[in-house]
Amino acid sequence: MRTYTVGETLLVTEFENLGALNAGMLRDYVRASLKPGHRCIEVDLSQATFVDSEGLGALISAHKAMAQCGGIVRIKGAVPMVRELFRLTRLDQLFEFSPD
Amino acid sequence: MSTFLSRPGRHLVVAFPPDLAAVRDASRQVRLFLEQQGVIENESAGWELVCAEAGNNAVQHVRAEALDKKVEFLVGVAQDRVDLQVVDHTAGFDMEASPELPDDPLAEHGRGLFLMHSLTDGVNYLRGTNENRLMLWRRRAVQDASRTALSGDVEAAALESTLQTMTEELAGCYESLSAIFRFTAELNRGAQDAEFTQRWLGELAQVTGAEWYVFRLAENPMGWLTSAACSREGCVLAPIPLISENRDSVEARAAGGRQDMWFDGSAPLLPGDSLATFGRPLSGLCHPIFVGGTLLGTLAIGRSTTLPAFTAGQVNIIHTFADFLGIQLRNARIQIEYVQGQVLTRELEIAANIQRSLLPMRLPEPSGFHLAGFSRSASKVGGDFFDAITLDDGSVVLAIADVMGKGVPAALFAATFRSYFRARPDLGLHPELLLSWLNRRLHDDLDRVDMFVTAQIVHIDVVNRTIQVAAAGHCPLVCAGLDGIAVEVAPEGLPLGIAALTEYSCMSFRLPPGSRMLMLTDGIVEARNPAGQLLGYEPVKDLLQRAAAAGQPSDSIQSELLALVDAYRCGLEPHDDLTYLLVSETVPVGVKPA
Known part of the structure; x- marks a missing residue:
């Protein structure tokens, strides 16, 4: 997992799954990397074939951090099975989605 | 597996x-x-x-x-x-x-x-x-x-x-169901609660291999857990208070937290827990039993081992047995309350019949006078009472009494009063002596149950047209004559049952021509309107004055009196018994009495 900034966007990328094992890591990375100028966190899930409820919790945490400064969280490249998980938990209404 | x-x-x-x-x-x-x-x-x-x-x-x-x-x-x-x-x-x-x-x-x-x-x-x-x-x-x-x-x-x-x-x-289901069918049949044959509970829990212990159990009943949701059945014969454990601070008892914690509590070698009972009476080590669970959301009791059950006591399947059986027991005991309680209610209703009916039978079937008919009496209870069984007897000389003695309280005890004292009143007609010529004698007879019994009786006794000499009145804490009688004057007559005296050696006084007066005299209980003058105000004596005196002046017969006086009270209450339920004795002179208006 790594993070870097492009303009007003904090990119989070390079992980194969987002679950109980690394959800805490995502929270820490976002907390450490987020700067006042950021208006968007883009989480690249294109390589992730597995997301669980703990991973969703970490994404919600990122959403709450961005919502405080009027920003958003964008989910990039979610595979259909992962996209289905967002729909099932009705979190597809909380995040913005973009293709690869 | x-x-x-x-x-x-x-x-x-x-x-x-x-x-x-x-x-x-x-x-x-x-x-x-x-x-x-x-x-x-x-x-x-x-x-x-x-x-x-x-x-x-x-x-x-x-x-x-x-x-x-x-x-x-x-x-x-x-x-x-x-x-x-x-x-x-x-x-x-x-x-x-x-x-x-x-x-x-x-x-x-x-x-x-x-x-x-x-x-x-x-x-x-x-x-x-x-x-x-x-x-x-x-x-x-x-x-x-x-x-x-x-x-x-x-x-x-x-x-x-x-x-x-x-x-x-x-x-597990089969074991549970077959036991339920067998024991339900037993319940239908009228098995006692305690015996049923003991046998039912014995069956459960056998099915699950448990070595001990304690079943406690909640006396009330905020009260105590008392021991109702125990695997150790004759063992009665001390009650456990159901307070939230009670952390020693696993049973209190299970009841308060509304969930199962487990204990074993790795999570042992606390030092003050009463289940320690089964020795150590102990392993098992305590299941709180709720029926319709209300705590009925707790079942603690287990084995003498440090290892976990039950498999998941056995825990399911314990839940089924415990919850079925809870439902059966609740049903039994409802049944008992229903039967007790029926018995009480029947007892009240019998008491009401006794009380009605105490009132005289026929009142004396002294020459020149007409007597009428009426009693209406506010509850099924009241404490008001009246009686009248004719003495050998043709004079009459009237009594009216109000036993403090209502229900069966009041009716019993009314019956006792009547027996004593009729036992000494020789004292009828002196109402104050009769009251003293009645007080001495009734005092100890009344004092024992903190009750008392107010009473009024009137002797009417129909020949000489004289009245003697004695009262024991009773409300005044009202007398009116053709002259249009109504008076209240109220000799002083303590109610019966207050002091054993009370002496009573007597008031005497001559009946005015065309008199109407009303002996009553406080259910008439203390009738309340919706604003809570009392009727009082004045409307009653007015009624009697008019009746005496018009030579009104007793029937119409009675109906006017009841109408007066009922109208004043405006449909409110009466809070007290209503009783009176009405004495009306029968000499026609305009005819000078002898």
């Missing part, structure tokens, strides 16, 4: 230590295995997620003393379904039938159970003292026509596993 585990190749068993990395690996293994068995990718991925959610819970909530125990995934694939069992060593939880998403969409936790339910067709959860077993299954969307012989074996193994589990559950 021994059959399931002893046949490699027909299923997948993954056992792993309680850490999150192991859960991730094990979940992935399950997914790969399912894909190898021809389960389509979406479904295999769903099962991977289910395993991860269940495994994460098993790791995050593992009991401290079970860190060396492994979590297990047992997977079986059949032609039309996939089964998964997850064995964990947590304290367990109460499984909701249909878990919902968190109310707060921004909650960061609380979606795991919802996902497990959403991704499967059936979930069952057996909670035991040493382990819990989460059982899930889902129909397969696509049948794989090219299944190999191996997959057929796997299907058979999964089926056998499912059957094994079902057999275990059914055996």
Whole structure:
């Protein structure tokens, strides 16, 4: 997992799954990397074939951090099975989605 | 589950230590295995997620003393379904039938159970003292026509596993049901509560292999847990207060927390717990029994061992037996209350009949006078009473009394008063002496039950037209004559039953011509209107004055009097008995009495 900034966007990328094992890591990375100028966190899930409820919790945490400064969280490249998980938990209404 | 585990190749068993990395690996293994068995990718991925959610819970909530125990995934694939069992060593939880998403969409936790339910067709959860077993299954969307012989074996193994589990559950259900049928029949034959409870719990101990039990009843939801049945014959444990600070007792904690409490070698009873009477070590659980949301009692049951006492299936049987016992005892209580209510109603009816029979069937008819009496109780059985007797010389003695209170005790004292009143007609010529004598007879009995009687006794010499009145704390009588003057006559005197040696005074007067005299109880003058005001004496005196002046017969005076009281109450229920004796001179108006 790594993070870097492009303009007003904090990119989070390079992980194969987002679950109980690394959800805490995502929270820490976002907390450490987020700067006042950021208006968007883009989480690249294109390589992730597995997301669980703990991973969703970490994404919600990122959403709450961005919502405080009027920003958003964008989910990039979610595979259909992962996209289905967002729909099932009705979190597809909380995040913005973009293709690869 | 021994059959399931002893046949490699027909299923997948993954056992792993309680850490999150192991859960991730094990979940992935399950997914790969399912894909190898021809389960389509979406479904295999769903099962991977289910395993991860269940495994994460098993790791995050593992009991401290079970860190060396492994979590297990047992997977079986059949032609039309996939089964998964997850064995964990947590304290367990109460499984909701249909878990919902968190109310707060921004909650960061609380979606795991919802996902497990959403991704499967059936979930069952057996909670035991040493382990819990989460059982899930889902129909397969696509049948794989090219299944190999191996997959057929796997299907058979999964089926056998499912059957094994079902057999275990059914055996427990059979034990429970057969006991329920047998004991229900016994209850219908009128078995006593205590005996039934003892035998029922003995049966439970036999079915589950328990070595001891204590059943306690909650005296009231905020009161005490009292010992109602115990496996040790003749053993009566001290009551336990049901207060939230009571942390010593596992039974009080189970009742207060509304959930099962387990104890064993790794989570022993606290030093002050009364269950320690069964010795140490002890292992078991305490189940709070609620019927209709109300705490009925607790059942503590277990074995003398440090090891966990019961399997998940046995815990289910304990729950079934305990909850059935609760329902039966509640039904028995309702039945007893109903019967007691019926008995009380019948007793009141009998008392009311006795009281009615005390009132004279016919009143004396002294020359030149007409007597009328009436009594109406505010409750089924009242404490008001009147009587009248004719003496040998043709004079009459009238008595009216009001026993403090209502119901059966008041009726009993009214009956006693009547017996004594009729026992001494020789004292009728001197009402004050008769009252003193009555007081001495009744005092001790009344004093013992903190009751008293107000009474008024009147002697009428019909020849000389003289009246003698004595009263024991009773309200004044009212007398009016043709002259249009109404007076209240109220000699002083303590009520009967207050002081044993009370002496009473007597007032004498001549009856005015055309007199109308009313002896009454306070139910008339203390009748209340909706504003709470008392009727008082004035309207009664006005009524009597008019009646005397007009020579009104007693029938119409009575109907006017009752109408006066009822109209004043404006339909309110009477709060006190209403009783009177009316004496009317029958000499026609305009005729000078002799």
